[in-house]
Structures are given as structure tokens and as C-alpha cells.
Amino acid sequence: VPTVSVFGVSVSKWSMADTVEHLAQAVASGSPHHVITANPIMMMAAIENPEYKKMMQTAELIVPDGTGLVWAARKGGEPVAERVPGFDLLHELMKRGDRGGWRVYLLGSAREVIEEASCRLKNQYPGVLIVGCRDGYFGPDQDDEVIRDIVNAAPHLLFVARGADTQEPWIAKHKKTLGVPVMMGVGGSFDVISG
Ligand code: UDP
Numbered sequence: 420v421p422t423v424s425v426f427g428v429s430v431s432k433w434s435m436a437d438t439v440e441h442l443a444q445a446v447a448s449g450s451p452h453h454v455i456t457a458n459p460i461m462m463m464a465a466i467e468n469p470e471y472k473k474m475m476q477t478a479e480l481i482v483p484d485g486t487g488l489v490w491a492a493r494k495g496g497e498p499v500a501e502r503v504p505g506f507d508l509l510h511e512l513m514k515r516g517d518r519g520g521w522r523v524y525l526l527g528s529a530r531e532v533i534e535e536a537s538c539r540l541k542n543q544y545p546g547v548l549i550v551g552c553r554d555g556y557f558g559p560d561q562d563d564e565v566i567r568d569i570v571n572a573a574p575h576l577l578f579v580a581r582g583a584d585t586q587e588p589w590i591a592k593h594k595k596t597l598g599v600p601v602m603m604g605v606g607g608s609f610d611v612i613s614g
Pocket residue numbers: 527528529532554555556557580581582583584585606607609610
């Protein structure tokens with residue numbers, strides 16, 4: 420992956436199309452990828468908290484979600500191709516999954532939100548198999564149960580919406596056990612999708 424270092428975090432220079440292609444290959448190979456769609460809040464967290472930064476550095480792919488990172492990369496003389504917003508990447512991956520018959524697990528947000536988002540995504544991408552869906556309000560004592568359900572569902576994509584301070588460390592901590600080809604934090608995306 421061609422990257423540019425922004426505050427010690429390696430951000431991918433790829434376009435949306437190249438990113439989707441790369442992740443489709445991850446799905447084909449089955450090797451786990453933690454994808455972080457980096458925004459200013461995460462970059463601030465990385466600058467202020469060495470542990471958060473270390474966690475980010477373990478991600479297989481970090482894409483520039485917003486204009487701030489695109490600007491910083493250009494300013495540093497190593498421009499990225501374009502913004503790769505998490506919300507758009509979610510839809511591009513669903514589009515790709517619609518053609519490929521991919522299995523998708525949705526985790527996070529309130530129960531009504533995730534159920535409505537699941538219905539809408541099913542209608543929009545009928546070729547995708549939504550193999551599991553659960554809300555994001557659970558504690559560490561329920562991690563094992565949540566992870567077991569995901570592993571049993573064997574998805575190609577796992578979208579996690581629990582807020583940036585929780586979702587990324589949670590994916591990083593459990594990614595080996597989860598073993599999903601593409602695991603990505605999506606913040607407030609399900610709230611938007613559910614209307
Ligand atoms: N969320 C969740 N569990 C939590 C905290 C948040 O499922 O313990 C969900 C919340 O319902 C929302 C999404 O995570 O759908 C993003 O939350 P928020 O906007 O508060 O987080 P931010 O992205 O601002 O960090």
C-alpha cells in the first residue's frame with residue numbers, strides 16, 4: 420500500500436476505486452484487515468494518546484476520510500489521490516458485495532437503528548447476505564458472546580458503529596479472533612442509513 424505519514428500515522432494514497440479493489444482482494448484471500456477511516460478526531464486522539472496511536476499503527480489500512488488529511492498530505496508534499504470517506508466506502512463495499520454475494524455483519528448503534536439500517540441495506544443490495552446484526556450497547560463482559568456470534572456467521576465484511584474511541588480499539592483488540600477479511604468502524608453511518 421503506498422502511504423504518506425501524517426503525525427506518524429501511515430495514510431493510504433489510494434483512490435476510492437483502488438481501495439475497493441484492494442479490499443475485494445482481501446475478501447478473496449480471506450486475510451483479516453482492520454480498515455480505519457481516519458478523521459480529525461482520530462488524529463487528535465493519536466497525537467494526544469500514545470496508546471491510541473499504537474493501535475492505529477496496527478491497522479492494515481488507514482484511508483483519509485476527510486479533507487483535513489487530504490490537505491495535510493498535500494502540504495507535506497505527498498498528496499493522496501482523493502478523500503475516501505467511510506460512509507462512501509461502506510456503500511462501495513456493499514455494491515461490490517451485491518455482485519459477489521458477500522456475507523455482511525452489522526454491529527453497533529441502538530437496536531431500532533441497526534434493525535432499520537439492516538432492512539434498508541437488504542433492499543438496496545439484495546445480492547448481499549446480511550448474516551448478523553446486533554446493537555452496540557454491550558460491555559466487555561459480553562465481548563466473548565458477541566465475537567462468537569460473528570465468528571459463527573463467518574462474514575466477509577464487519578461494520579462496527581460504536582463511536583471512534585470504542586470501535587477502533589475494539590476491532591484492533593479482537594481482530595485475530597474475529598478473523599473477518601474486512602473490519603471497519605463506521606461511526607454514525609447506521610444512524611444516517613436508517614434515516
Ligand atoms: N454507539 C454504540 N455503543 C456505544 C456508543 C455509541 O453503539 O457504546 C453508537 C451510537 O448509537 C451511534 C454510533 O455508535 O450510532 C456513533 O456514536 P457517536 O456519534 O456518539 O460517536 P462518535 O462517532 O461521535 O465518536
